[in-house]
Amino acid sequence: MEDEKKQNLDIETPNNITIKGIIGLLMGNTDCNDNRKVISLGIGDPTAYSCFHTTDVAQEAVVEALRSAKFNGYSPTAGLPPARKAIAEYLSRDLPYKLSSDDVYLTAGCTQAIEITLSILARPGMNILLPRPGFPIYGLCAAFRHLEIRYYDLVPDKGWEVDLKAVEALADQSTVAMVIINPGNPCGNVYTYQHLNKIAETAKKLGVVIIADEVYGHLAFGANAFVPMGVFGSIAPVITLGSLSKRWLVPGWRLGWLVMNDPDGSLKSPKFVERLKKYTDICGGPATFIQAAVPTIIEQTHEVFFRKTINMLKQTSDICFEKIKEIHCICCPYKPEGSMAVMVKLNLSLLKDITSDIDFCFKLAKEESVIILPGMFSAQY
Template sequence: MKEGEMENGGRKKGWNFRPSAELAAPTQITIRGILGTLMSNLDGGDERPRIQLGHGDPSSFPCFRTSPIAEDAVISAVRSAKYNCYSPSVGLLPARRAIAEYLSHDLPYELSPEDVFVTVGCIQAIEVTMAVLAHPGANILLPTPGFPIYEARAAFAGVEARHFDLLPDRNWEVDLDAVKALADENTVAMVIINPGNPCGNVFSYQHLAKIAETAKKLGILVIADEVYDHLTFGSNPFVPMGTFGSVVPVLTLGSISKRWAVPGWRLGWLVATDPHGVLKETKIINAISTYLNASADPATFVQGAIPEILGKTGDDFFKKTTSMLRQTADICYDRIKEIDCVTCPYKPEGSMFVMVKLNLSHLEDIYDDVDFCSKLAKEESVILLPGCAVGLKNWLRITFAIDATSLEDGLGRLKSFCQRHMKKQLKDEKRRIKEKQI
């Protein structure tokens, strides 16, 4: 058949549609893509329980069940029959007011409901932010390691991503010299994640102040991802970036997903912590509203429950959560020190993760972090996240938001795996040292 000729019912040969090039590409570099592949590598014949140390879903473990206040609030909202309707695109007013009050407790000024936009989890807040800041030639500064959704959403919006390092030898502080070197007249914002995913760090007040001053000099805003707010258990307390809103405009992104252990409820927020009104003056606030008018809303009954969830959850619930995380972070750090092929530069002080460096020179038949995690899954039924998924090749992200017994078991299996794959000369050297000690 010649080009242009018709076949079967008058249809041209072939089809006119094709997928987006970005979405048709392999998704293995995403966290979900990599974890899905690793799960498929599990040995079905291993009778031991599978241990998930790769994802950030505390609700998978019974010890991290959400508060009864939150459960009752959702049930009450559903039974009230007041929340079966559509929501305003920016969110229900009582929910916006409750979020403003919740965040204002930690700020030197009061937020208003007009500063708050309710989103479908923090992921939608990221999506909105990238879309609103997009213009021809725009670029955004992202941390390495970081959360890869920022890079993906920037690509979809046509915003160039430029990466600055977090410094492991300085407890994962931002390399501010790199930020200054990367920025130009088309840079629109920089992202910080505090408490840190994937590093488990918590920025000090002094370091946050330096970030704010740097952003001010560059004329850019700060996107503050604070999904893990108040999940801290080290020397640095949580300080919101919005504290420095009078220095530089800040878009604060958050949710109830982690602190309340309900990521599946998909309730987040995008908040202008900007007392001087710079974001309103530059039409960023209008753009956010416009975008949300053409976007999905969080479930209305969850929004209806938010005033009760934020306003009435007691300190005992939060203290229990941070106490468990402190315990499991200690276990994680101490057990990692016993494993020769991995190194942890700093003890985690917040969030639910720690980054550890692979010493590949100590191992046989292990090529990189993905190969390590694939073989670990197959041989030990333990899932870790390869560092390449968060931008740091030949590192590993380990979650400690898990019950202590399972964590001990998982890290014990990790140690056995490393010992089994250790190079022979290192095994011999360790044996000689042990014999001398005896």
């Protein structure tokens, strides 16, 4: 027991540990003598479950690109032009203006898009506004780039909406950007058009860039339809981050993008663009043959594939929400309506010998071989 307590206390803080890092610690705490298969519910990898499988169109496009032997070399810094064009056209479908290929930069998954964005915005003495709860990678990347992190709260009783008054109180002349995750990770919320418009107006008032994390874009199965933040790009400049990972169920392909939703050109100064190009030169990008497959993947994937994924997510979300109601020590403040995650509240007063969410997760892993993430790693309280 003492060793277990020591292990729990030795866990790093939210801003210097990754999700994979905490998952590794939890997996290491499972009982090796327990013959039950470990149920891992801690990471958004749909491929871990056989019911989620990408479309044949995507697989065949990658195979064809690889077998052609035309894409074994380096790609241009920003990505292959046909792939950039296809992504620009794909995202433009939902916007009141048209994106161009020059607005799109390909990245090795959305995680690299986060890293690049924060790196090019970082300056000595600057700060960034991050949502709480949110995705831990933002805090980690910001800390590495010496950006001061200021957390604004999401309000669970209002569908995890942004506390805009808190945002205004936190921001100052040194604030470079605010991050919006929609559909929400880990909260499972989907923002309305009206709320996104208020966010854009607030960003305009404060003079900050919006970083819109839309890696779960279009994975909405509740009352609110998905609306991209780029719709409001004429109000405040938006840097949209996304990928094939979730909607096409291929996180291992590492094909992401960083897109300038900036019809007024606020972000397109020569210095900013040059900084972006230099940083993508340093980082490299996704595999060239995966990039080559992108136009076919985007243009030929049938809507029935997307509907099937949405239906499965809604079904599993409904089951999860109803089952949580049967567990007295856990409640869900908001039924998930999007993404692949849900945030729940743990009532420690109803549990014996449980001191925190971390303690609960470690004991759950050891006693039941079930892996879930402690809330502190997304809430940073």
